[in-house]
């Protein structure tokens with residue numbers, strides 16, 4: 172009689188956990204995901220996520236092919252350039268970005284709203300994800316199996332438990348609290364500004380269409396990213412989409428759950444010492460107020476943009492975390508994504524989580540085929556996850572413009588700088604191929 176397929180329990184229905192669940196399903200393994208959010212739309216709308224080619228390759232390997240193509244169709248129009256602006260909103264540097272202005276799948280980096288990514292990844296896993304269930308820890312059993320403990324006092328037992336619950340994972344012993352935010356590192360306060368006539372007019376001309384970073388007074392920088400989606404404010408598909416994209420989106424059952432609309436992603440980075448230590452716990456409207464109070468000399472257009480922000484979308488990201496190797500739980504337990512990283516969360520983190528997911532699917536497929544024991548597969552996976560950490564954002568530089576460009580080389584920036592000094596609009600070179608699909 173063939174052995175029962177491995178049963179994998181995943182804590183966290185986020186980027187990495189859901190990608191893993193798709194990959195395991197495709198490999199014929201059993202998977203159950205526990206998520207503390209109460210519903211699929213409960214999470215804060217979140218930030219823009221740029222998925223680089225490595226993350227997209229991992230997604231393509233794990234997702235059903237049609238779902239992957241739907242993801243490419245659901246991205247925002249790629250920016251044509253990344254512009255650095257001075258405090259008076261004058262452009263000082265412009266980096267052309269390949270594929271800019273064309274369809275979302277044409278650029279090497281796919282820009283998606285975090286809510287779109289979540290709805291996309293939940294599609295097809297509705298029966299595997301248990302919402303409103305918070306994991307609190309785990310215990311290993313003498314027969315080699317492992318149980319996740321849940322906050323309602325119940326347990327679920329499987330062959331492998333994966334912590335994909337962000338940092339710090341509930342599967343690790345409590346870590347001494349990180350130093351208070353005051354005086355250390357930087358904090359990003361972000362919010363979404365609906366893209367309406369007034370907000371559009373407030374964007375510096377160099378940013379239309381583009382993404383940019385404004386160097387403001389007193390160590391403040393402001394990141395602006397225009398997100399134009401394939402659907403309108405009523406959630407109806409916009410006219411003029413490529414026929415294949417329109418057909419994919421029209422039959423995507425996740426679209427009605429996706430409340431992302433055209434917006435400008437605004438993020439203010441400031442030294443942590445200028446904000447209250449509990450900033451990450453503040454509600455969105457409080458955060459927008461804090462952002463507005465950071466510097467009275469902030470350019471009036473930027474102030475007005477912040478005033479137009481939807482307060483419900485405000486978030487703060489500050490996560491001073493210890494450097495050095497991440498601790499790893501013993502037994503049939505693995506960590507994935509932010510839970511596995513010693514670095515602070517930031518750009519590159521989603522791609523690292525997706526690559527982890529693919530590596531773990533590959534390792535468990537070898538177990539399924541009798542080519543490796545679970546112990547050996549987990550050792551291989553851990554080495555892969557450590558390699559992926561090297562590419563993710565490091566402590567102290569989670570929101571760098573360079574990271575946002577995902578690996579732009581200094582020479583490229585220098586070349587673009589020459590063009591940027593001309594203060595001319597620099598159209599980005601176009602590519603016809605779908606980089607992600609072809610990579």
Ligand SMILES: Cc1cc2nc3c(=O)[nH]c(=O)nc-3n(C[C@H](O)[C@H](O)[C@H](O)COP(=O)(O)OP(=O)(O)OC[C@H]3O[C@@H](n4cnc5c(N)ncnc54)[C@H](O)[C@@H]3O)c2cc1C
Pocket residue numbers: 182183184185186187188205206207208218219220221222223304305306307335336337341359361488507508509510516517518519520521522523524
């Ligand atoms: C401002 C900002 C901008 C970013 N931009 C980018 C970018 O451009 N590109 C990029 O690649 N990355 C970016 N990142 C990083 C990226 O968002 C994360 O690295 C990525 O989402 C990590 O995926 P994950 O699966 O590890 O965790 P998450 O996606 O955070 O998922 C963790 C899930 O676990 C759930 N959970 C937590 N605890 C429990 C529990 N005890 N029980 C049950 N469920 C639990 C949470 O509710 C959540 O759904 C950015 C991050 C920030 C903060």
